[in-house]
Amino acid sequence: MIAFLSFVVMVLLFAVLVLTARANELSRVLKTDKLDFTNQSRINGYLMLVCLILLFAGAAYSFKELLPLMLPKAASEHGVRTDKLFDINMIIIGIAFFFTQIGLFYFAFRYNESRVDEPYFYPHNNTLEIVWTTIPALVLTGLIVMGMIEWFRIFNVDARDKNMMVIEVTGKQFNWIIRYPGKDGKFGERIIDTAHITPVNELGINWEDPKSHDDFMSDKLYLVKGHPVLMKLGAQDVIHSFFLPHFRVKMDCVPGIPTEFYFKPTVTTKEMQKYLSKQPWWQTNNPETGEPRWKTFKYELACAELCGKSHYGMEREVVVVTQQEYDDWVNQQTAMYESMKPKNTEEPKAAEESVKVENKAQAMLIKK
Ligand SMILES: [Cu+2]
Known part of the structure; x- marks a missing residue:
């Protein structure tokens, strides 16, 4: 019951905050003709960097705490090999995660309204399309082929x-x-x-x-x-x-x-x-x-x-x-x-x- 009431209080507090901010915004509209979000954009930009740091800190902490609990030591011949495959997958996914998240949050910070006046319109680039389609396709094919080789090795009746x-x-x-x-x-x-x-x-x-x-x-x-x-x-x-x-x-x-x-x-x-x-x-x-x-x-x-x-x-x-x-x-x-x-x-x-x-x-x- 206490948990439920606390939850209701939190929701109401959040609603009060949102409504106050909205009222503040509307009062400013009444005072001026043009809305200026430059300041909020700057704050949001820095918050994006804080989020990025928190995300990596959280990911590192979870890895340290949870990785030892994920899989027990393998006690079979093929188990050691499938674990290796699992590790390779985790490393590749980890690298992709690292760079894409940096790109995502850094771009939100770097190109926020307070820093950029006119957005640069960049609709298409064939080379870029080919690169970011081919590389993931090759990596995924490699992972699938390795998995299939191992699968057929485990289920090879003749061997x-x-x-x-x-x-x-x-x-x-x-x-x-x-x-x-x-x-x-x-x-x-x-x-x-x-x-x-x-x-x-x-x-x-x-x-x-x-x-x-x-x-x-x-x-x-x-x-x-x-x-x-x-x-x-x-x-x-x-x-x-x-x-x-x-x-x-x-x-x-x-x-x-x-x-x-x-x-x-x-x-x-x-x-x-x-x-x-x-x-x-x-x-x-x-x-x-x-x-x-x-x-x-x-x-x-x-x-x-x-x-x-x-x-x-x-x-x-x-x-x-x-x-x-x-x-x-x-x-x-x-x-x-x-x-x-x-x-x-x-x-x-x-x-x-x-x-x-x-x-x-x-x-x-x-x-x-
Ligand atoms: Cu059962």
């Missing part, structure tokens, strides 16, 4: 490593289902229909396919440093977006249209923590844990598509480890096929059936 890991990630409201293919490196078949997709088999895995018998799920996304990985992405309900900010990976997960992203992580979680332990902000204490922030640093997987009311909760931890650590972790995992088997039966199907019966019973209860 993929034959030994890459493959991980399947499916987005749903509001979670990620992360499936690893197990020791055989191959995923079991999925059948997307109501008979196969059940609360205990969300992906609709066909248990009759032997390739499915060693597939396992994980709460965290485990990746190996230096080992290329292909993420096979999908969604079950609405569009989600698979976003790994540190790895500069972002790809939509679309129901019915499989997408994928191939990349190579280059920094383990521990190495990143070590790097961050030298960064000023990360050395400050986390009030929740009472420890320096770098100690609890985790890579994150987030959803970058506004996909519903609990969209913010679609966060998972990403762990980058060495090959040895990864192998140890894989050995500790239990295949879904095993964990789904009820104690007395051989087939996971029986477990599904029992859940189906339970669901039916629940549905009947609700109906009643």
Whole structure:
């Protein structure tokens, strides 16, 4: 309420100032025949110079304060290259910004009414037109070509490593289902229909396919440093977006249209923590844990598509480890096929059936 009243007071004060100035102006018109704005023009001219200085001071301050918060250190091979492209873009835009703003404000100052009596009419100059069209066109073409080369490099299917890991990630409201293919490196078949997709088999895995018998799920996304990985992405309900900010990976997960992203992580979680332990902000204490922030640093997987009311909760931890650590972790995992088997039966199907019966019973209860 106080904020609102303050705002109203400010608006009214501004209105009073404008109206007083206007009344002053009109009274002068009544006194003289000709309006003379020379003095105001001079003041405005100097104000333009002040604006220019404030603009650059503000831009420099924002750069100093915000640049370290913009992008975290890249932790993938292509991430380092795309960051370089980003830097090149920023430098070129920065140079253009610097000179055009100086021109804009300086000209407003230099050629204000108090300094120039007669405006100089300069309608056309072919050379000038060619220069200021060609240079930006060439620079923009260069930037686009560099971007396209990098794009095709990232999405070049032929250049993929034959030994890459493959991980399947499916987005749903509001979670990620992360499936690893197990020791055989191959995923079991999925059948997307109501008979196969059940609360205990969300992906609709066909248990009759032997390739499915060693597939396992994980709460965290485990990746190996230096080992290329292909993420096979999908969604079950609405569009989600698979976003790994540190790895500069972002790809939509679309129901019915499989997408994928191939990349190579280059920094383990521990190495990143070590790097961050030298960064000023990360050395400050986390009030929740009472420890320096770098100690609890985790890579994150987030959803970058506004996909519903609990969209913010679609966060998972990403762990980058060495090959040895990864192998140890894989050995500790239990295949879904095993964990789904009820104690007395051989087939996971029986477990599904029992859940189906339970669901039916629940549905009947609700109906009643
Ligand atoms: Cu989402």
